[in-house]
Amino acid sequence: MKGMALAVVLAAGPAAAEGVPSGLGVTLYDLVIEPEAGIARFRFVAPDLGSLPFAQVAADLPWLCAQVALPELRANGWEARQVVISIGEREVPMGEMDAGVLQYFEGFAIGQGDCVLEVF
Numbered sequence: 001m002k003g004m005a006l007a008v009v010l011a012a013g014p015a016a017a018e019g020v021p022s023g024l025g026v027t028l029y030d031l032v033i034e035p036e037a038g039i040a041r042f043r044f045v046a047p048d049l050g051s052l053p054f055a056q057v058a059a060d061l062p063w064l065c066a067q068v069a070l071p072e073l074r075a076n077g078w079e080a081r082q083v084v085i086s087i088g089e090r091e092v093p094m095g096e097m098d099a100g101v102l103q104y105f106e107g108f109a110i111g112q113g114d115c116v117l118e119v120f
Contacts, residue, residue: 017044017068021059024048028068029091038081041094042069049089050102061085061106065115073110083108083115 017026030043044064049057069083088103108115 017064019063019067021063022052022057024052024057024060026060026064026087030094031072032094033078033080035079038079039084040069040073040078040080040082041084041086042072043091043094044085044087045089045091046087047089049087049104054104057087057104060087061104062108062115062117065106065108069108070110070113070115081110082118083110 015028017028020026024046025048026044026046028042029045030041032041032043033039034041042064064085064087065083069085072078073080073083084105084107086103086105089101092098092101092103107118109118110116
């Protein structure tokens with residue numbers, strides 16, 4: 001069936017991603033795999049996101065791809081050509097916009113086992 005996405009239930013609930021370069025408290029709260037599109041979306045929340053300028057948070061995005069997304073994909077046998085990492089101040093339902101919530105998104109191609117930044 002075209003356009004089908006697999007929303008992965010985080011069995012143990014949200015998972016903390018410890019050690020991000022900015023030092024923020026970051027938690028994975030949603031993971032959506034789109035097999036036909038080859039996309040894996042890892043959605044994180046960081047309640048204190050607005051307390052830091054983007055320049056201090058920018059390194060968190062590739063770190064989350066390399067240290068959380070790639071190992072998770074490998075461990076579960078999921079394949080993706082692209083990983084999209086998002087970090088928001090609070091959870092926002094997939095596909096919805098909320099102008100009152102600060103969010104950052106970054107896309108990465110998966111090549112040779114690495115996260116390669118893609119400009120949207």
